Amino acid sequence: MSDAVIIYQTVPNKPTVTLQPSWAQIYRGETVSLRCWIQGGDYRWWEYEWTPTNTNAPTSREYRIIAESNSREYRCRGRSGFLLTGWSEGFTLKVSSSKPRATLTAPRTTIPAGGSVALSCSVDGSDGWRFDWFRDGSDYSAAQPRGNNEAITVSQGGLYHCRGGRGGGPTVILQPSWAQIYRGETVTARCEIQGGGGTQWEYEWRPARLNIPPTSSEHRVTDSGEYSCRGRKDQFNFTQWSDVITVTVSSEPRPVLTVSPSWLSPGASVTLSCQVEHLSAGWRFYWYKAVPDRSKKSYSYELLPESNNRTEHDSYIIHGQTHTAGYVCRAGRGDPEYYTDYSDSEFVWSADLHPAASLTVSPDRVQHFRDDPVSLNCEGNSAEWRVTRITETGLLSYCSESYWGTMTGSSCNIKHLWTGNAVFWCESGSGEFSNAVNITGQISIKPTVILQPSWAQIFRGETVSLRCEIQGGDDREWEYEWTPTNTNAPTSREYRIITESNSREYRCMGRSGFLFTGWSEGFTLEVSSSKPRATLTAPRTTIPAGGSVALSCSVDGSDGWRFDWFRDGSAYSAAQPRGNNEAITVSQGGLYHCRGGRGGGRGGEPGFYTEVSRKVPIEETLSIKATVILQPSWAQIYRGETVTARCEIQGGGGIQWEYEWRPASAQVTMLEHEWLGRPFVLFHVMLKPYGKLRGTAQGITPPPIRKL
Template sequence: MLTMPEILILFVMLNTLFCCGHAQDAALTIEPNLSTFTVGQTVIFICDMKEGTHVDWEYEIKKDGQHFISYNSHPRYTLELLHEAYGAEYQCCGRLRRTNETKCSNKIFFHVQDKPRARLTATTTIIPVEGRVSLTCSVDYASYWKFDWFKDGLLIYSPAEVGNDYESGRTIIVSQGGQYRCRGRRGKVYYTEDSNEVTLEKMLTIKPTVILEPNWPLIYRDETITLSCEIQEGGGTQWTYEWRPTRLNRPPSSREHRISRVTDSGDYSCRGRRDKFYLTQWSDVVSVTVSDKPRPVLSVSPSWLSPGSSVTLRCEIKPPSAGWRFYWYKAVPDLLHKNYSYDLLPGSTAGTEHDSYIIHGQTHTAGYVCRAGRGDPEYHTDYSKVKFLWSADVHPAASLTVNPDRVQHFTSDSVSLNCGGNSTEWRVMMFVKTGFLLACSTWGKMIGSSCYMRMYWENSGVYWCESGSGEFSNTVNITVQNFYDDGVILVSPVHPVTEGASVSLSCRRREQNTLSSVSFYHNDKLLQHDGREELNISAVSQSDEGFYKCQHAGKTSQQSWMSVTAVSRPESSSFPVLLIVGLVAGIVFILLILLCWYRRSKGVTAEQTIHQYENEQHAYSALLHGDISIYERIRSSENSANGQQELDYVNVTSRTQKS
């Protein structure tokens, strides 16, 4: 048993606890039992004093140790959390009505944050053909949410109050295109902010086609191309279009894109969209390869002009491509700007379909240029390099002479090239063996109408004059001995030799003008080897044209071409034809006399006479007009002890033309 002092101490302690409110058997709970609330939510405080009935007590709620809700008779109190400051530590206290004794509950702390916004995510925004897409709705920093779903503004799903993620509506699976959003819900009255919108588009089985116009395998920089997205689906459906690369997607999205100055290669594809949420598949990719602006290659055949021959120009685009029309130009020297201007050739104004052009009647050296165009608007290539048709024939308007007058020269020889003709302004041009077109000033010095040069191996090539009035001179070949070669050169004329004229060829070393015991070759066949210093041809003929070289003491010169100009002769005499006509006329006259005599003597009827006369007149007319005379010039050569003997004669053949 307790002694009196112990009972007294126990009474005092119990009285102290009641008076000071520190009894711990009171309990505070909240609904919902969360550690985090959001602004706008409500919380219910439930205070249980654990003795008596609730009518025996008055209740107050403290916030962070301060009076918050004054004493009242309700053990349950509902608080609307209006802002974040409501997040605090709460405690309830009770006061016994009959004794005013108090006791307080445990403390509960919770946070209050801004009203959350639901977040919607999708596994993909494109629903595959016959496929589905999962949508997930979530709210940060909280749990116990249910989720409502909306499609195109209409509520499509609202779950029950209990269940797992799928039953709570956190995740749904859809197969239709549209605009989707969601929101979180606690209870029946508290909602989060609506989520972001996610647009789902349904993939259709339709696959469009990209059409490239013009459909050339190779497109050049700055050409114009058109890309079209073709959807083979009837019914007049209204489509909008999406392109790759995305730079083509300029609103309004168009079925057709025209790129007026294409600059880069690329891969292009498209798809169509209708009713906002339905897509075709992507088309196959069309690759456009863009190359730098082309420069055609012009060829001239033949490169050296033969009398009476035609000249063929050919313009080639590399690599070959379609759709071109070709334009042909004659190069005109422009001495002021040190280049050429271009004049269109006849019949080339609208271009030619074929990549070749034939020139008839050209008699002198000339330069030509081509370019090509295609498309609408027409796109033009660069001009080709100037290509030359060379002629060795001298003409009065422009001529070139060389001093010393020979084709071959030693390295470091001084040579002058002199222009003459109907102009006061000249330039000397050269096309050297290394493939460059150069002016005299590149290697020498132009003074007036003459070019002075010290020759080197690199100067071997073709030379001609160009006048300020646009004329080209004759062309000459110049060959320069290799700098490492101390051998011999062939002395041969620069200009063509006229048929029937005499010519002398010789061989020389740098330190010797003439050499003995020289072998001369014509087209690589030994022509002379008899100790003579020169090869003399007293009357040059066409058969003497060709390549010549000389050989001395084991040294062989380079070979040079000697051209022979044919002498223009009048047509073969018409005397044989006249003789035949005269003979026929005489025979007819005699026959007429005989017929008249026969008529008188034999009494032949007039009808028979007329008939025979008509037959004979027909034969006479055939001789005059119906025959084709073939003139064949035949040259026979034979060598004799006294030299070469030549014999010319004319063979005349008559062939009756068949009617």
């Protein structure tokens, strides 16, 4: 056998180098830390690699550096088990070779009698400083500090100066270094002050509940929180606060085991992977074989002998597995050791028959209808058997302990198959697994989505219903499920919809007891955003004397309409309807228009209306006689003479008429019923009543006027 070769898988998690403390300017001789942060990698335990290297362990998340005069570029990457990130972008640490000088500022240099003066100290272009004050060459302990002592108030004369200092402050260190712990675990938070040797410190902690005298440099942490500390020499001299360390306490973790592959093939190895949520440092992994335990209706666990009790990595490879088997994992850490819960059992299946335990299916096929009788038979070196099923959703159950089957001796008679894929196998009383079989449950009943009413075109704002029809399911009581859902109960057969401008796809399925149909094919409800306009059609616009005209109303490209008719702006109740009132017969002149309505509204009225049609004028022909009379009644006149042509309408009394004359040169003003004739003119007359157009009277041709 060859030497083992480790193959790493590159993951997309991106590491980033950050500076701690995040000072804008670093000076030669200062100590800083670079921290490697892996985005999206908080749930794993990482080992870290740096370039260029230093004396820190290569697994350290922090790179502690004493700054030199030259600037350098640093990179990091992480490794977790067999997973490896790429290198981070380079972080250039720029270092100034010159030592900075503090600046003391006083608004005035004379203290008034009984008064005081405020002094301030600063270091240009940099931050994070804490200041010491001196008077006449000695420490000035009478200073009244503010903040990091950058300003004091003095009431004594003297020669004052100041200096700044930073770094060497306190740091909270966790032992073990687990920021994520679990209920029942304890870590120790220790306050370390760099460069504070030889000083008797008292310690302050945040949160304040930790400050129980005498104050200690260590605290045992069992609760979630943000922890920081500082040191105090006396009443006026104390360090800055440390950076905050966040500790999170969670409930007992339950690892997740994955098995690959799920189905065995000849010569293949099996890889087990055990993942702990919010994976932190220090975990060791334990690997178990699941052994059927019929007395407890579950499994007992036996450590895999090849695993040497535990492993440092979260994965484990099994060679030579040939039969169906179940596995479990858990993790532990610390001293005394803290253990997670056991993972759920995961299985690797083999289709090969095994002499000690085998499973056969009757009828012997992979696909079965849900209500078909199916029998699973266990055979082998045992008198006690149970049949186990796991669905494609990961639900594990046993025959006779749930609704789907009844166990009789060594046979399981299935009452209801799972719709979809499920794997079945036998487990013997002596702890053996049989071969596994994959069975697909299908349903023969198919739902269909139907539109009610079945209009060819739907418009925005209309209310329609979708109905779920289940073919061949009339003898069952169904509950229905729709997608997308609305405020209707999910058991409703109908999905009532007020249409919107966008088209959507709808599906339905049915459930009757433990019987499910599949989802129907998608039904796309196409909706037109524009409101339709009715169209009024008239074969002619003039009603003959004593006759009528048929008018029709329609909405192009759609159906199911009932129409309302209007004459001169009011509802036309004298219409003679046909069908849904789409056509009427009229015998009166007027200005007509129509509109369509459909759907169920209140009081039996339509719930949706079209725009009204354009208005169409209909003229009515009257049977009244018009006569032209000459005054004087000379049919022969001479040049220079004048006669008057008068239009008289028989039976037209009480009506105000407008008159038209022919030829057009004979037109006169409105209401004029006389015309002063000229020689050599032939003419006849047409009449209209005054006001709105009502009709046209019959015209006559008068005798010609001739010149002598």
